[in-house]
Amino acid sequence: MSNPSTDSGADQQRLALLKDGIWKPLPLIRDARWRWALNAAVLLYIVLAWLSVDVNWSRVAQGMDRGVAFMASFLQPDFVTRSGEIFTGLKESLTMTLAATVIGVLLAIPVGLGAARNISPLPVYLFCRTIIALSRTFQEIIIAILFVAMFGFGPLAGVVTLAFATIGFMAKLLAEDIEDTQKEPLEAIRATGASWLQWVNYAVQPQVMPRLIGLSLYRLDINFRESAVIGIVGAGGIGATLNTSINRYDYDTSAAILLLIIVIVLMSEYLSGYVRKWTQ
Amino acid sequence: MPLIRQGDQPVWKKREPLKQYAHWAGWMLGGMLFVWCWAIISENTIWEFLYDADEQAASLIGRMIPPDWSITGSLMLPLWDTINIATVGTVMGIAIAFPLAFLAARNTTPHPALRAVALAIIVSSRSINALIWAMLLVTIVGPGSFAGMLAIALRSIGFVGKLVYEAIEEIHPTPVEALSATGAGRSQVLAYAVWPQIMPAFAGICVYRWDINIREATTLGLVGAGGIGLQMNAAINNLAWGQVATVFVLIFATVVVSEWVSAKVRHAML
Amino acid sequence: MLTLTGLSKRYDTGDLALTDITLEVPAGQVMALIGPSGAGKSTLIRCVNRLVEPSSGTVLLDGQDITRVRGTKLRQARRQIGMIFQNYALVERLSVMENVLSGRLAYLGFWRSFLRQFPSSDIKQALNLLERVGLETMFDKRGDALSGGQKQRVGIARALMQNPKLLLVDEPTASLDPKTSRQIMRLICELCREQQLAAVINIHDVVLAQQFVDRVVGLRAGKLVFDGPPSALTEKTLTDIYGEEDWSTTTGETDESDEAAAAAIDPLKPIGQGGHP
Numbered sequence: 001m002s003n004p005s006t007d008s009g010a011d012q013q014r015l016a017l018l019k020d021g022i023w024k025p026l027p028l029i030r031d032a033r034w035r036w037a038l039n040a041a042v043l044l045y046i047v048l049a050w051l052s053v054d055v056n057w058s059r060v061a062q063g064m065d066r067g068v069a070f071m072a073s074f075l076q077p078d079f080v081t082r083s084g085e086i087f088t089g090l091k092e093s094l095t096m097t098l099a100a101t102v103i104g105v106l107l108a109i110p111v112g113l114g115a116a117r118n119i120s121p122l123p124v125y126l127f128c129r130t131i132i133a134l135s136r137t138f139q140e141i142i143i144a145i146l147f148v149a150m151f152g153f154g155p156l157a158g159v160v161t162l163a164f165a166t167i168g169f170m171a172k173l174l175a176e177d178i179e180d181t182q183k184e185p186l187e188a189i190r191a192t193g194a195s196w197l198q199w200v201n202y203a204v205q206p207q208v209m210p211r212l213i214g215l216s217l218y219r220l221d222i223n224f225r226e227s228a229v230i231g232i233v234g235a236g237g238i239g240a241t242l243n244t245s246i247n248r249y250d251y252d253t254s255a256a257i258l259l260l261i262i263v264i265v266l267m268s269e270y271l272s273g274y275v276r277k278w279t280q
Numbered sequence: 281m282p283l284i285r286q287g288d289q290p291v292w293k294k295r296e297p298l299k300q301y302a303h304w305a306g307w308m309l310g311g312m313l314f315v316w317c318w319a320i321i322s323e324n325t326i327w328e329f330l331y332d333a334d335e336q337a338a339s340l341i342g343r344m345i346p347p348d349w350s351i352t353g354s355l356m357l358p359l360w361d362t363i364n365i366a367t368v369g370t371v372m373g374i375a376i377a378f379p380l381a382f383l384a385a386r387n388t389t390p391h392p393a394l395r396a397v398a399l400a401i402i403v404s405s406r407s408i409n410a411l412i413w414a415m416l417l418v419t420i421v422g423p424g425s426f427a428g429m430l431a432i433a434l435r436s437i438g439f440v441g442k443l444v445y446e447a448i449e450e451i452h453p454t455p456v457e458a459l460s461a462t463g464a465g466r467s468q469v470l471a472y473a474v475w476p477q478i479m480p481a482f483a484g485i486c487v488y489r490w491d492i493n494i495r496e497a498t499t500l501g502l503v504g505a506g507g508i509g510l511q512m513n514a515a516i517n518n519l520a521w522g523q524v525a526t527v528f529v530l531i532f533a534t535v536v537v538s539e540w541v542s543a544k545v546r547h548a549m550l
Numbered sequence: 551m552l553t554l555t556g557l558s559k560r561y562d563t564g565d566l567a568l569t570d571i572t573l574e575v576p577a578g579q580v581m582a583l584i585g586p587s588g589a590g591k592s593t594l595i596r597c598v599n600r601l602v603e604p605s606s607g608t609v610l611l612d613g614q615d616i617t618r619v620r621g622t623k624l625r626q627a628r629r630q631i632g633m634i635f636q637n638y639a640l641v642e643r644l645s646v647m648e649n650v651l652s653g654r655l656a657y658l659g660f661w662r663s664f665l666r667q668f669p670s671s672d673i674k675q676a677l678n679l680l681e682r683v684g685l686e687t688m689f690d691k692r693g694d695a696l697s698g699g700q701k702q703r704v705g706i707a708r709a710l711m712q713n714p715k716l717l718l719v720d721e722p723t724a725s726l727d728p729k730t731s732r733q734i735m736r737l738i739c740e741l742c743r744e745q746q747l748a749a750v751i752n753i754h755d756v757v758l759a760q761q762f763v764d765r766v767v768g769l770r771a772g773k774l775v776f777d778g779p780p781s782a783l784t785e786k787t788l789t790d791i792y793g794e795e796d797w798s799t800t801t802g803e804t805d806e807s808d809e810a811a812a813a814a815i816d817p818l819k820p821i822g823q824g825g826h827p
Contacts, residue, residue, distance in 0.1 A: 477641070
């Protein structure tokens, strides 16, 4: 960090102190001025952030009853009253999730290949990276608003939204993975005179395949969770039912839906654990 | 990978014949499942809406360009709120997730029953999106950025808790054994043998979650939980797509900056 | 000083690792524990400080039964027993000084140790030990910046920081090259004699053990099969311990030449000061 001569001077000083039985661990930031500046900046930010929050404590106190009611409803979730809506909503969410993940992963593979600097020419690389950046910046719900405006209400807008988000997520990780592959097999297969597709098939695919499967399963999980949200803006799935129940303070139904979501996420996690073990 | 003799010619196949059939059957089942899903979606879609989707898209983009820059000044305060929601929410979430992770990790938990409770909290928090937490909290503590902070915190508990407890389970056990052998107490072993080993991972996880939270905080306003999403929602409801475009540009810029910051910090921590 | 009586250990898997070990180590004696891998050497020394819970039998340290203590009493018993590990077991992201001082944790409250507020007597002792093992200029280095031999020296200093009565040493040289192995063994044994420490050293290098220790105990499949001075190790006793093999290059006759060869490649004084034992 700093130059060696002052460093060893400081070391001598610390050794001398040590002989007198005085020792403190080295601070993370060696320069005292930077240390203080950083502390001051953090303190300043805490004060400013605190000033920007406007907590209406009387409103919070009023809401505490509802908070308690919500917690209590987890002990007595109501699956029955709105069972029809819950069932169709969940079915829609699950089908949207599956369809969007399949479409998204299939589209993400070419984009991911294009976004890996070590196997793609620069123009393709830039184009694919732009798609990834766009897809990753905006939350699913914002994209859903746009697609609902284009395609109208319903699960199709949801599928397109989730597929679009999947492309950015998968393509970025896939591209990073490809960029991290070992160079030697790439060179060896190219040296045999293989075409670009053969080269990808024999040198790249075996190296990234297990992780690609793992990531797809992880994205399936994420897409399911997101499918519960985008219904709020009319893109299909369980979200609309959940939104309605919360707005009606019908917490027993909300708790039932949330519990179902938690159980499905848990199941998919166990499942993907098995599949991952099996593919390795 | 078997070599099969056909006549006197050796034939190389990638898989045993039986396995190959199972493989094909698997693909076919998967394909059928996908088609079935698509059929359900198609049933619930009003395809007539799609006939003019290209026009809709064109007019949407047409109205977004050029963005309405006149509202940029009035968006600065909501943007500052958004950053605060993300940051304060992250800090609150970490404060709860940190002890929870030690209860949830197999090698540091004081009791299996406590471990089960901690894992249940982590899974519940992880399964539910910040936006859903925000919807709930808005009905409980009222609209505003406080609900947003709590929502971000509740969602972050599960994310940070899970990654940190996995990091704790992956530490080298020998330093823990060595410090136990000196007669150090439980908390001393945690502070001297466990914490130094997970510290870099912990810092990385926190900054990574902060980065995600910035993105999530931009949408919380859609359900009334404060931040720039409120302005976005208002603009969408008024069909003022030029203003929506301005919000998008600001969100994009903020996310790029936060990603850069988080990459820098993670790099410095290694 | 250390008395094991009828010590047995059966693991949950059903493996019987130790059977009825009875052994006494007087104060100041350096004892080597030899035997093939899986003979239960590691289990035996871990039963002494209860990193492994013995299934039956007693461990007496100065008359106190260690197998019966719990909580604070167990920690007080453990701090009288220093331990040195095969893989050094340093906390690699802490500095050398912090690693050495962590030997004092059982003497300190949590908050003082958390805030690194060690008494100055501890710090002076840590510096003395670092000087003795030849690392006094490295005190600010992080554990992962050290070589294997240096890490083991820090491990030794940490164990001695406890002011123990007894040292348990688990394969101290297994991860080191032959030259460093000798230096480390010599250092451990010298320190034990300087401070009148008893030590139980697990080691599979019989030649190295014979050179430095007062007494050799052989374990085979969890049973005690040999107990005597290093000079009493013969081809027959080694066969008892390890099984059939040509032992002529290991036993007494060739020892001198081995020593001479060692001296030729390894004329080093132990790091720090002090002469050949």
